[in-house]
Amino acid sequence: MENRSVALITGCSTGIGFEASLVLARRGYLVFATMRDIKKAGYLRKAVKGLPVEILPLDVDQPLAARKIVSAIARKTGRIDVLINNAGFGAFGMLEEFTDAEIKAQYETNVFGLMRVTNAVLPVMRARKSGRILHIGSLAGKMTFAGIGLYCSSKYAVEALTEAMRTEVRPFNIEVAVIEPGSTNTPFKRNRHLSQKYQQGRSDYQSVLEKILAYGNAQSQKAPGAEQVVAAILKALGSRRMAVRYPAGFDATWFPIARWFLSDGVYDWVLKRMFRRFES
Amino acid sequence: MTSETKKPIALITGASSGFGFETAKFLAANSYRVYATYRNSKKLKDLKALAAKADVHAVLMETTWTPSVEKAVLAVVKKERRIDILINNAGFAMGGFLEDLSDQDLKDQFETNVFGYLRVIRAVAPVMRKRGSGKIINVGSIAGRVSFPALGAYAASKFAVRAISETLRQELRPYGIEVAEVAPGSYLTQVTTSARYGQNVRSNRSPYREYTRQMEDLMAKEFAKGGLASDVAELITKALDDAPMKPVYLAGSDAKFMAFLKWLMLDVEFEFFLKRLIPWSRFPR
Numbered sequence A: 001m002e003n004r005s006v007a008l009i010t011g012c013s014t015g016i017g018f019e020a021s022l023v024l025a026r027r028g029y030l031v032f033a034t035m036r037d038i039k040k041a042g043y044l045r046k047a048v049k050g051l052p053v054e055i056l057p058l059d060v061d062q063p064l065a066a067r068k069i070v071s072a073i074a075r076k077t078g079r080i081d082v083l084i085n086n087a088g089f090g091a092f093g094m095l096e097e098f099t100d101a102e103i104k105a106q107y108e109t110n111v112f113g114l115m116r117v118t119n120a121v122l123p124v125m126r127a128r129k130s131g132r133i134l135h136i137g138s139l140a141g142k143m144t145f146a147g148i149g150l151y152c153s154s155k156y157a158v159e160a161l162t163e164a165m166r167t168e169v170r171p172f173n174i175e176v177a178v179i180e181p182g183s184t185n186t187p188f189k190r191n192r193h194l195s196q197k198y199q200q201g202r203s204d205y206q207s208v209l210e211k212i213l214a215y216g217n218a219q220s221q222k223a224p225g226a227e228q229v230v231a232a233i234l235k236a237l238g239s240r241r242m243a244v245r246y247p248a249g250f251d252a253t254w255f256p257i258a259r260w261f262l263s264d265g266v267y268d269w270v271l272k273r274m275f276r277r278f279e280s
Numbered sequence B: 001m002t003s004e005t006k007k008p009i010a011l012i013t014g015a016s017s018g019f020g021f022e023t024a025k026f027l028a029a030n031s032y033r034v035y036a037t038y039r040n041s042k043k044l045k046d047l048k049a050l051a052a053k054a055d056v057h058a059v060l061m062e063t064t065w066t067p068s069v070e071k072a073v074l075a076v077v078k079k080e081r082r083i084d085i086l087i088n089n090a091g092f093a094m095g096g097f098l099e100d101l102s103d104q105d106l107k108d109q110f111e112t113n114v115f116g117y118l119r120v121i122r123a124v125a126p127v128m129r130k131r132g133s134g135k136i137i138n139v140g141s142i143a144g145r146v147s148f149p150a151l152g153a154y155a156a157s158k159f160a161v162r163a164i165s166e167t168l169r170q171e172l173r174p175y176g177i178e179v180a181e182v183a184p185g186s187y188l189t190q191v192t193t194s195a196r197y198g199q200n201v202r203s204n205r206s207p208y209r210e211y212t213r214q215m216e217d218l219m220a221k222e223f224a225k226g227g228l229a230s231d232v233a234e235l236i237t238k239a240l241d242d243a244p245m246k247p248v249y250l251a252g253s254d255a256k257f258m259a260f261l262k263w264l265m266l267d268v269e270f271e272f273f274l275k276r277l278i279p280w281s282r283f284p285r
Helices: A015-026 A038-047 A065-077 A100-128 A149-172 A206-221 A227-238 A250-261 A264-276 B018-029 B045-053 B066-080 B103-131 B152-175 B209-224 B229-241 B253-264 B267-277
Strands: A006-009 A030-035 A053-057 A082-085 A131-136 A174-181 A245-248 B009-012 B033-038 B056-060 B085-088 B134-139 B177-184 B248-251
Touching: A006 A015, A006 A065, A015 A030, A015 A038, A015 A053, A015 A082, A015 A227, A030 A038, A030 A065, A038 A053, A065 A100, A082 A100, A100 A131, A100 A149, A100 A174, A100 B103, A131 A149, A131 A227, A149 A174, A149 B152, A174 A227, A227 A245, A245 A250, A264 B152, B009 B018, B009 B066, B018 B033, B018 B045, B018 B056, B018 B085, B018 B229, B033 B045, B033 B066, B045 B056, B056 B066, B066 B103, B085 B103, B103 B134, B103 B152, B103 B177, B134 B152, B134 B229, B152 B177, B177 B229, B177 B253, B229 B248, B248 B253, B253 B267
Parallel strands: A006 A030, A006 A082, A030 A053, A082 A131, A131 A174, A174 A245, B009 B033, B009 B085, B033 B056, B085 B134, B134 B177, B177 B248
Antiparallel strands: none
């Protein structure tokens, strides 16, 4: 049995997963950092030199991949103390215009993939009656924005899964929480998927979407990096009992609070005014 | 049989029973022409009886299959040249603790409740945009606001529906299309009898079997208190008369109460309340 705490993190080639692997390893965790494309491991490998990090390939879209990796880790260490479900991407485009394949791809990673990894890890945690699971959700799981409705819907689903799972696994002394990053300056932009219709210039909303994307880019350019998200992760892992949600960043903290004060009607009016700037 | 009509044309999915069926009845009585979709021709009896005496027309539509959705919508548009109202309603509930659900169980839940809605929207929205008018109501649930154990997959799908309704409302507004969500609490529909259970829910090896049983008892009690589906149909009919429609209509006192609590309380307080309701969910000593 491994005597260090063991953390399994998905989506570690860049961004939040990359940063989290590094920081947790520095804090004494034995980290299993996984990524879909092991060819992109170069940066991480260099960054974690000398630290207890093992880099493994894991495509959460594949039905059995998570079970295989998890049983290999369990055999080796006998424990998984922390799971960080971070692998995910954003699909951008107007809701009406996504193809079946695009919709499925978004959910395959952000929702079904997350559950596949979680369900693979839960038996290991149940056996030891201990464990913490962190889902990387988003501010987009609390509020919606035109042009990223599909992504928002997948992150809303993650919020619901977190809430249900918290109660379901509590008798096994397992805790679940969701980290909600707001706008963060990571390669999220580069990894996003733009709807085919938009890419081909055939969208009925071409110019609206163009402005929404430009706005989103400008926002994330001036946003803090993945460190603020890792700070929220550390806060969650350091707490005696984890809360339901850990917002990361100014917008993720304050936008939902502002929303709380507004009635549905007033909030709808605000959104209408916001959307108007993307029109014409 | 149908002719050029001044009546508003409404398309309702999942209309062979429950909210969909009742809404078809109400809208027809309020001088809409209703196209009511069904999936299973074995459950068509009530809808056929309704179609015989009202301006209701049954249409076969499998919302999990794009060609079927496109074919059904095209058939309506060919006849009527427009669709004024879309009620996205076809859905079901997948019960079971999340670890007891297979990959396929979770996918099936989303395939109908979320992707199905998106498929119908994809087929209908362009028709509405062309005319610069239309109303879309997505039937969500109180489970789109509060996520209970043993219903996590269903809640996740209904949370997604909430996000979709909210986004679509912004995206389609410039085209003169209004979008709203109707979120019912517990009602006496076939959502309980047509519920499916995850692969391992009934297995003796499930670590959650005792908790599942307790949750079933709790939910059976809740649903026994449920309101009549016709109340929701009435609310939908009224919502369509609002100009403009509100973003969200909560249906039922339980839905309003739970949504209010969730709004009022901090997460910790709400969890404290949940723990009182669900005594088994405690940390082991």
